[in-house]
Amino acid sequence: MFTNKFQALLIAAATLLLAGCAAPVLRGTGDLGVVIERATGSVQIVDTSQLVSLSSVKGLGDLSHASLVYSRDGRYAYVFGRDGGLTKVDLLRGVIALRVMQAGNSIGGAISQDGKLIAAQNYTPGGVKVFSAETLELVADVPSGYGDAGLRAKVVGLADAPGNRFVWSLFEAGEIWVGDFSNPAKPAIQKFKNIGNQPYDGLITPDGRYYLAGLFGEDGMALVDLWHPEQGARRILNGYGKGEEKLPVFKMPHLRGWAVAGRYAYVPAIGRHEVLVLDMQTWLEAGRIKVAGQPVFVIARPDGRQVWVNFAFPDNANVDVIDVEQRAVVKQLAPGKAVLHMEFTPRGESVWISARDDNRVVVYDTASFAQRAVLPAESPSGIFFTHRAARTGF
């Protein structure tokens, strides 16, 4: 009897060990990524070396317009759902580690320079909430109040900056706020007012110095030099569509993926079939490139020699590849119906493209444009690789 019990215990122990040990494979996280499946509230965890899907994680809520950031170690993805859900996904175990509902309507987030703070930008209730990256406990709440009527603005264009700062824009208020969360219990907020009409998204340059907000209510952009906040916000690209008839806008472009290559930034023109070339030394327009439709994402290959562009309806089955020296489209690709996002591998040899309505992700070689792989996915949208953890502004 004792022997049997002992045997049973040993078998149980061995089974437990096998279960606890065999499931998560010991592996590096530098070549992992996540594909958002917006229709099913799930994400796929993918391997960019083997070009395969490793696992699927369900139960993340409404993932339309979802984005994510990575923990400092590359193991966890913090997924910001449109419904205000914030989910910490363990890439190695393929499970949800933590999940909180933090707002009613949210539009993305960022992670602090030191990796300790997760900030969510919210439409409803308007503001920025900051959480412990480890526990998802709320550590700071900054409502986006403006004016004298007790109103709160939608927060857009949230970005991380050096010095454990976050920067964001207030849509209805026309303001840019810079929050220093070095002491999360007492964030220091600096407000730039009257920066322009309806900032709809923003980005920070890869060096973390310049924050730019795109303006929906007028032609132009707002610029803050974070090395010199005392200079205030500047207006750039004023009237870049002046004199031309406005086109209907089918989908707002995304600024966070904006391409910075050498001294130039490549900017989606709102409503026009053009990519604007912005000289980052003068902050003047340096040229325009004709493309197949209204650009949504304009993203540089990591070496800056190409810029890839996807489009709003009805041109959203196309992807244009711009050669930056020629300032012209040199290749057109058709990855599938409703291309929503593109993500380059860290050193740029491949790009992964989601085609929502064909339920697939297509991987291209960026030198030969050959298809390297096709992965099935349920209405895939955003694709995010773990090297983002090591970058500012991603």
Next chain:
Amino acid sequence: MFTNKFQALLIAAATLLLAGCAAPVLRGTGDLGVVIERATGSVQIVDTSQLVSLSSVKGLGDLSHASLVYSRDGRYAYVFGRDGGLTKVDLLRGVIALRVMQAGNSIGGAISQDGKLIAAQNYTPGGVKVFSAETLELVADVPSGYGDAGLRAKVVGLADAPGNRFVWSLFEAGEIWVGDFSNPAKPAIQKFKNIGNQPYDGLITPDGRYYLAGLFGEDGMALVDLWHPEQGARRILNGYGKGEEKLPVFKMPHLRGWAVAGRYAYVPAIGRHEVLVLDMQTWLEAGRIKVAGQPVFVIARPDGRQVWVNFAFPDNANVDVIDVEQRAVVKQLAPGKAVLHMEFTPRGESVWISARDDNRVVVYDTASFAQRAVLPAESPSGIFFTHRAARTGF
């Protein structure tokens, strides 16, 4: 008897499982790093989130002047020893995964854009050898023959470039070679001859476009635009020390860590107590910054706002911090005796500095300059963090 055997088997199985399972902790690799301990032929594996050493791996041979590159997934470090040893270290298990002796005298290496090829640059026998990153099997051998006398040059300045290329310089020959290893069995080698006297090291710009070789035999540098190899090699910074008396050189500066921040590169002047500012748009000298000694490493903080400099003997207990806007040293630090290397965390909040003769690694906050941690190490030299896997030219 059967029961006892069965029990014994179960115990053995459980023990094996415990040993195989408990030892390596499931964790991300994005915040790992390696510190070279040159005197003992060992490396320490460190955690840049917790600021601790996780393990020590011995048996790597002669690690004077050792460097390393990381596998695409961040799990393995490929350590290039001075004695020609090439060691693949498993950071998660803290053990040597593979090791080969590939040359008699070696000076570093690089990893291809796709992560599949490891290239070693060798003094003896002179040339570049290329290995499978998975197995360390030799897949290509390119001797550095030059001239008509059957001589082989020392290979220096090896760097990776987009398109699975490697670029390197031949010291005695005054040549730069570009090797395309897209088909490793048949590498395509392009040679640039008469590039200048005694190239002693090289670097590639972060975008992978420009390869620069420093010249020891004359004042100046050689430049190849890899987007336009048909233009050949150019000479830049000609005679930057002209008319001044040459100083004795106590230690050759390292070019691979050269700082590129915005449009400027910060270059160690050979033998002079100066850092040169190089305008990367005109390739002309744009200024000089006085520093405490002969610079060895000149490295930009990831946001490009500071450049950190260490020095040759007798000033090698100092580190100078340059503010790039002021073009002046704004802080001097004394981390310990014989500072050999500095490595910034990926997003730049901290820097790790090795002080060989004080047997320690000191971690600083780069905003406040406060010491965050001191880690004991045996004669530490190079420090390398895993985010290098995701970058070109590291």
